Amino acid sequence: MNTFLAILTCFSYCFIFVMYTIKIAKYLKLPIHLRWELYPVMHEEAYHYGGSCFEKKDWWTYPRTKFLYRTFGYLLKDYLYFESYLKKGITYWLFLYISHIGFILLMFLQIIVILGAVLNLNGISVIKTSPYTLGYLLYFLTEFIGPLSFIAGIIGNFGLLIMRVIKSDLKLYTSPLMYYGYLFHILLYVSGFITWHKGNYSLIQYREFWEGLFKLQPIDVTPDLAFFIILMGLHLLYLPFTRAIHYITRLFAFYLIRWDDKPNIRGGELEKKIIEQLNKNVSWSGPHIESGKRWSDQFTNSG
Amino acid sequence: MINAINTQNTENLKWVLYNMKIEDISKDTEQLITIEPDDLIPLPYPYDDPANEPPMKQLTEEQKARYEASLDGIIAIGIPKPSSKEEEEGFVKKFISGLEKLLTPENNWTFLQPLYHSLEYCVKCQICNDSCPAYIASGKKEIYRPTFRAEVLRKIINKYLKKKNRLLLKLTGSDIDLNWTLVARLGELAYRCTICRKCAQVCPLGVDNGLISHEIRKIFSQEMGIAPKELHELGTMQQLKGGSSTGITPKALGNIIEFMEEEIEEKTGKKIKMPVDKEGAEILLIHNAGEFISWPENTEAFAIIFEAAGIDWTLSSDLVGYDAVNYGVWYDDIQLARIAVKHAEIARKLKVKKINVGECGHAHKAMIVVADRVLTGELNIPRESALPLLQELVCNGKIKLDPSRNNFPVTLHDPCNMVRLMGIVEPQRRILRTICPQFKEMEPHGVENYCCGGGSGFAIMQSMNFPDWRSAVSGRIKLKQILEVFQDVISPEIKKYVCAPCSNCKGQIRELFNYYNVNEKCGIFYGGLVELVVNAMVDIKKPFIDWEWH
Numbered sequence: 047m048n049t050f051l052a053i054l055t056c057f058s059y060c061f062i063f064v065m066y067t068i069k070i071a072k073y074l075k076l077p078i079h080l081r082w083e084l085y086p087v088m089h090e091e092a093y094h095y096g097g098s099c100f101e102k103k104d105w106w107t108y109p110r111t112k113f114l115y116r117t118f119g120y121l122l123k124d125y126l127y128f129e130s131y132l133k134k135g136i137t138y139w140l141f142l143y144i145s146h147i148g149f150i151l152l153m154f155l156q157i158i159v160i161l162g163a164v165l166n167l168n169g170i171s172v173i174k175t176s177p178y179t180l181g182y183l184l185y186f187l188t189e190f191i192g193p194l195s196f197i198a199g200i201i202g203n204f205g206l207l208i209m210r211v212i213k214s215d216l217k218l219y220t221s222p223l224m225y226y227g228y229l230f231h232i233l234l235y236v237s238g239f240i241t242w243h244k245g246n247y248s249l250i251q252y253r254e255f256w257e258g259l260f261k262l263q264p265i266d267v268t269p270d271l272a273f274f275i276i277l278m279g280l281h282l283l284y285l286p287f288t289r290a291i292h293y294i295t296r297l298f299a300f301y302l303i304r305w306d307d308k309p310n311i312r313g314g315e316l317e318k319k320i321i322e323q324l325n326k327n328v329s330w331s332g333p334h335i336e337s338g339k340r341w342s343d344q345f346t347n348s349g
Numbered sequence: 350m351i352n353a354i355n356t357q358n359t360e361n362l363k364w365v366l367y368n369m370k371i372e373d374i375s376k377d378t379e380q381l382i383t384i385e386p387d388d389l390i391p392l393p394y395p396y397d398d399p400a401n402e403p404p405m406k407q408l409t410e411e412q413k414a415r416y417e418a419s420l421d422g423i424i425a426i427g428i429p430k431p432s433s434k435e436e437e438e439g440f441v442k443k444f445i446s447g448l449e450k451l452l453t454p455e456n457n458w459t460f461l462q463p464l465y466h467s468l469e470y471c472v473k474c475q476i477c478n479d480s481c482p483a484y485i486a487s488g489k490k491e492i493y494r495p496t497f498r499a500e501v502l503r504k505i506i507n508k509y510l511k512k513k514n515r516l517l518l519k520l521t522g523s524d525i526d527l528n529w530t531l532v533a534r535l536g537e538l539a540y541r542c543t544i545c546r547k548c549a550q551v552c553p554l555g556v557d558n559g560l561i562s563h564e565i566r567k568i569f570s571q572e573m574g575i576a577p578k579e580l581h582e583l584g585t586m587q588q589l590k591g592g593s594s595t596g597i598t599p600k601a602l603g604n605i606i607e608f609m610e611e612e613i614e615e616k617t618g619k620k621i622k623m624p625v626d627k628e629g630a631e632i633l634l635i636h637n638a639g640e641f642i643s644w645p646e647n648t649e650a651f652a653i654i655f656e657a658a659g660i661d662w663t664l665s666s667d668l669v670g671y672d673a674v675n676y677g678v679w680y681d682d683i684q685l686a687r688i689a690v691k692h693a694e695i696a697r698k699l700k701v702k703k704i705n706v707g708e709c710g711h712a713h714k715a716m717i718v719v720a721d722r723v724l725t726g727e728l729n730i731p732r733e734s735a736l737p738l739l740q741e742l743v744c745n746g747k748i749k750l751d752p753s754r755n756n757f758p759v760t761l762h763d764p765c766n767m768v769r770l771m772g773i774v775e776p777q778r779r780i781l782r783t784i785c786p787q788f789k790e791m792e793p794h795g796v797e798n799y800c801c802g803g804g805s806g807f808a809i810m811q812s813m814n815f816p817d818w819r820s821a822v823s824g825r826i827k828l829k830q831i832l833e834v835f836q837d838v839i840s841p842e843i844k845k846y847v848c849a850p851c852s853n854c855k856g857q858i859r860e861l862f863n864y865y866n867v868n869e870k871c872g873i874f875y876g877g878l879v880e881l882v883v884n885a886m887v888d889i890k891k892p893f894i895d896w897e898w899h
Contacts, residue, residue: 076465077458080682080722082560084550085772085796096796098772100717103737104703130553134476142474218371218491219473219500221522292470292554299470299555303463310721312729320722323458328683330456330571331446334586335683344683345690 048264051275055259058282065286066294073298078319087305088117098307106309121300138209145202148235149290151195156278158188159249163256172253189248196242199235203228227288234281237274244270369491371500372524375531381492382421384818388488389825393832394839395870403864405821406814416813417533420492424813425540426569426577428533437529440573444532445509447572448502451564452510456571459682463557464564468503471496471556477548482799483541486825493822495548495558498538501525502561536575539565540815543804543823544679545765550796562805566680576680579809584676585684589691593638593672594809602671605641606664613649617889621656626699627663633701634662634735635692635716637709637852638672639809643899644855647708650879650893651735657886658742663699670695673712674852678719679805689720693728703731705738708877710764710851711804714771734767736850736878740776743783743882750885752784754892757844759785759881760834762827762858763798764851772796777850777878784885785848791834799826801849803857819857820864828861831873841872844896850878859899868898 086096089112099105124130128146131139162172162184176182207228210220242249251271258265267275285291310316324342331337336344374381386402396402408418417428431437450456457464477495478484484493491497507513507523518524525531542562549557570576588594597605606623613621624630634655640647655662665671669691677685696704706713717732724730742748761781767773774795781788793799801808802824810819835845849855858875867873874896884893 073462073465076462077454078722079462080459080720081718082460082463082557083718083770084546084557085769085774087772090772092772092775095774096769096772097774100734100771100773101737101776103733103741104731105733105737106731124553128553130551131474131476133479133551134474138474215475215478215494216473218369219475219496221520223520223522224473226520289470289472292472295466295470296554299466303466303557304549304555310724310729312726316722317725317729321725324723324725326455326458328456330450330683332571332681332683333574334581335571341683341686345687 048258048266051255051267051272051279052259052264054279055275058279062282062285066291069286069291070294073295077323078316079303081306082303083307084304087307088120089113089305090307110309117300117305121297137205141202141205141209143202144198145206145231148195148197148199148202149231151191152199152235152238155188155191155195155249158184158191159253160256162188162253163260166253166257167260172248173250174248185248188253192242192247192249193239196235196239200232200239203231203235207232227284230277230281230284234274234277237270237277241268241270241274244268246271371497371504371522372526374492374501374534375526375528377530378419380419380422381534382490384421384423384487384490384822388490389821390486390488390829392825392829393836396828396832396865402821403817405817408814412813417537419530420534420537421490421541421818423537423541423815423818425537425810425815425818426575427812428536428575431529440529441527441532443573444568445527447568448505449510450572451568452506457564457567457682460560460564460567463560467499467556467558467560468506470554471499471552471558472554473500474553477552477556477558480547480551481542482545482547482802482826483543483823486822492538493541495542498535498542498565499556499558499561501531501535501538502565505531535565536569538562539569540577540805540807540810541818541823543765543800543802543807545800545804546769547765547797547799550769563679567682570681571683577806577810577812579811580676580680580806581684584674584806584809585681585688588669588672588674588676589684589687592668594674594676595638595642595672597638597641597671599666599668599671602641602666605645609641609645609649609652612645613653616649616891616893617653617883619653619656619889621652623652624663625666629700630663631661631702632663632705632738633670633696633699633703634664634705634707635670635673635712636664636707637674637712639674639852639856640707640709641671643859644852644877646880646893647852647877650877650883651707653883653886653889654739654742654748654879657748657888660738662705663701665695665699667695667698673706673709673716675712675715675720676806678711678715685715685719686723689716689723690728692716693720693724693730696730697727701730703733705733705735707735708850708852708879710766711853713764713773714766718771734771734773734776736767736773736776736780739879739882740779743780748882749887750784750882751887752786752885754885755785755881756787757846758787758789758835758838759846759848760789760791760831761794762791762801762831762847762849762851762854763794763796764849764854765798765800765804767851768798769796777848780878780882781848784881789834791830799830801827801851801854801857802861803853808853808856808860816860817864820861824857824861827858828865828867831867832871835871835873839871841870843872845871845873846881846894847873847875848878848881849875874898 086093128143170178170181172181172184210216386399481495504523504525539562544559546559584594675688807819
C-alpha cells in the first residue's frame with residue numbers, strides 16, 4: 047500500500063505537469079490570427095469608457111503606450127473576487143467563489159505540506175513547539191488552511207451541484223461528467239476534512255508521507271489519510287481532462303485574443319508571421335475558392 | 350420526446366421547449382420552436398399592447414416544402430431540401446469535411462486560436478445569455494441562447510471528429526445524431542446571431558459565442574458553397590466582379606456623383622466638384638455604396654464638410670474602390686481578404702496618403718482592424734475612421750456651426766463594429782455634444798450598447814420572412830431603447846433624430862421603423878452624423894435635414 051500511494055502520488059504530479067505543458071504548448075503553438083479584439087481593452091489609455099487608439103486622427107503616428115499594469119490589476123481583481131460572475135446572481139457567484147477558494151486553498155495546502163516536508167528534512171522542524179519561526183508558522187498555517195479548504199470545497203461544490211440540478215439553464219448544459227466532477231470534489235474534500243478531524247490537525251502524517259517520498263522510503267499512513275492521498279492523486283490525474291486549466295488559458299484569451307491589438311507594421315516581426323501564413327495552401331472546396339493554391343494566390347482571383 | 354409533437358399546437362410546443370434537449374436539433378420534427386407575440390419582450394408606449402404587434406409573415410406551404418424551415422419557421426439562407434438520399438448524405442459529408450478544415454491551421458489560421466479557446470474553455474455558466482438581444486427579445490427561446498449553437502458544434506466534434514467511445518460520449522453528453530436536419534438547422538441558426546459579440550464581452554473566460562456563429566457560416570460558405578444570396582452572390586461576388594454590392598458600376602457612379610453635385614447646389618447654393626481619382630490626394634474617402642443609393646445626403650454632407658474645411662481628398666471610381674463594404678467579414682475569410690486587398694491596391698494606385706472610411710461600421714472593422722493581418726508590404730496603407738477627423742473639424746472650430754439649428758431631441762446608436770469591436774466611442778459623442786443641445790444617451794450605450802439587430806448582414810438580407818424576424822426579434826431591444834430614450838417627448842409632433850453613423854445600422858433602423866410605423870406614430874427620424882454637422886453649418890441657409898421619410 048505504501049508503495050502504491052507513493053507511485054500514485056509521484057505519477058499524478060508528473061502526469062499533470064506533462065499534460066498541462068502539452069496543453070499550454072498546443073495553445074501557444076496555434077498560428078497568429080486576424081485581429082478580433084473586444085473593447086474595453088485594458089491597456090488602452092481610454093480604457094475607462096472602452097476607447098482605443100483609433101479615436102485619434104492619424105493614430106499610427108502616436109507612440110503605442112500600453113498600460114500593462116492595468117491589465118494585471120483587472121485580471122487580479124477578477125481572480126480575487128470573480129466580479130464578472132456576479133452578473134449570474136449572488137447565489138451562483140457565492141457558491142462558485144467558495145468552491146474556487148476551496149480549490150485554490152487545496153493547491154496551496156499541497157505546497158505548504160511539501161514545503162514543510164522539505165524543511166523537516168533540513169532540520170527545521172514543522173511542529174507546534176518548533177524553535178524555528180518558519181516551522182512554527184507553517185505548522186499553524188497548515189492547521190488553518192486545511193479545514194478552510196475542505197469546508198469551502200464541500201460547501202461550494204455542493205451548492206454548485208444543487209444549482210446545476212435545479213436551474214434549467216444550467217441543467218440543460220451540464221453533462222454527466224460535470225456532475226461526477228462535483229461529486230468527486232465533494233468526496234475529496236470530505237476525505238480531507240475527516241483526515242484533518244481525526245487528530246491530524248496540521249496534517250502531520252501527510253507531511254511525513256511527503257518526507258518519505260523524498261527519502262524514497264514510503265511510510266505507513268492511516269486508512270483515512272491513505273484514502274485522501276488516493277483521491278488527491280486521482281484528482282490530479284483527472285484535472286487535465288477538465289477545463290480547470292482555465293486559470294491559465296484565461297490569460298491567453300485576454301492577452302492573445304481579446305486585448306490583442308498589435309498593429310501590423312511594414313517589415314516587422316508580425317508581418318513575417320502573416321506572410322508565412324499567406325503562403326500556406328488552402329484546401330477549402332467552395333466554388334469560389336481555388337483549392338490547393340496559397341492564400342495569397344486567392345487574392346488575385348475574384349472568385 | 351420532441352418526436353411526439355408534430356402539431357403546431359403552441360401549448361404543446363411550449364411544453365416541448367421547456368423540456369428541450371440540445372440533441373433535439375437533429376430530430377425530425379416539423380418545427381423546433383414558434384415565435385408568438387406574447388413571448389416577445391414588451392415594448393414601451395405606444396407599442397405596449399402585444400395585441401398590436403404586427404403579425405410575422407408565415408411561410409407558404411410551397412416555401413416550406415422547398416427549403417429548410419424547421420428551425421423556427423424563418424428562412425434566412427434558403428437551403429433547398431435534398432431530392433435524394435445521396436444528396437442528403439453528400440450534404441452531411443461536406444459539412445464534416447468543412448468542420449475538419451476549420452480546425453486545421455492551414456485552412457483557418459485566421460481564427461483558429463480564438464475558435465480553439467471558445468470550443469475548449471466554455472464552462473457553461475450562461476452569464477452570456479442576458480446580453481444577447483435576440484435571445485432576450487424572443488422571450489428566451491432555447492435555440493437562440495448564445496451557448497446553444499456552440500454546444501451543438503462541440504457535440505458534433507466530440508462524436509464525429511474526435512470519435513470518442515460510446516461511454517465517453519454519454520459521460521460528456523455528446524451523443525448527438527448528425528444528419529441533414531441538424532446540419533441545415535445549424536446553418537440557419539448561424540444566421541440568428543448578429544455577431545455583435547456582446548456575449549463575448551461579458552464572458553469571464555474570454556469565450557466568444559459570436560465567433561462560433563461566424564465559423565459555422567464559414568463552413569457553409571468556404572466548403573459547402575452556401576451563403577445568403579445578398580451576402581455572397583449579390584454581395585462579395587458582385588462587388589469583386591462588378592464594382593459594388595449595390596450593382597453600381599463605375600459609369601453609374603459618375604452619374605450619381607453628378608446628381609449629388611446638383612443636389613448639393615440645390616440644397617445649399619454651394620458649387621462643389623467632388624474629386625474623383627485624384628492622384629496623390631491626402632485622403633481616399635470610401636463610403637458604403639449603399640449611401641449613394643439610399644442616403645445620398647450622407648455622402649453629400651461629407652463633400653460639403655471636407656470642401657468647407659479645405660481637406661485634400663478624393664473618391665475612387667475604380668471597381669471596388671467606391672464601395673467600402675466587405676461582407677466577407679461576416680461569413681468568408683477568403684472573400685474578406687480579396688476585398689481588403691482590392692481596397693488597398695486602389696489606394697496604392699492613387700498614391701493617397703491614407704484611406705478614410707465613411708459612416709459604415711463593418712467596413713471600419715474589416716478594413717482598419719481585421720484586414721490589418723492580411724495586408725502586407727506596400728498594401729499596408731494607413732487606414733482610419735472618418736470620425737476623428739470630423740471631430741477635429743467640429744470641435745476645433747474649423748467649420749462654423751450653430752448648435753441651435755439642431756435644437757431637437759437627438760440620441761446616438763453605437764454601431765457594434767465601430768464601438769465595441771474597435772473602441773471608437775467618444776469622437777461621435779464629442780461632435781453631438783457640441784452641435785446638438787438636446788443630445789441624450791440611450792441605455793446602455795458605448796461599448797455596452799445593443800446591436801441594431803441588423804448586424805452581420807441581417808440588414809441587407811431579404812429572404813422570404815426573414816425581414817420580419819429581424820424587426821420583431823433581433824431589432825426589438827434597439828427599438829425598446831430608442832422608445833425609452835424619447836419617452837418624455839414621444840408625441841409625433843415633436844421631431845426626434847436617431848443618429849446612426851453606420852449604413853447597415855441605418856438600413857436596419859429604417860426597416861424597423863417601417864415595420865412598426867415608428868416615424869408616423871412617434872415622429873422619430875434617423876440619419877447619419879455628418880447630416881447633423883451640415884445642418885448646423887452657419888453658411889448654409891436652408892436646413893439640410895428635410896425630415897422626409899424615405
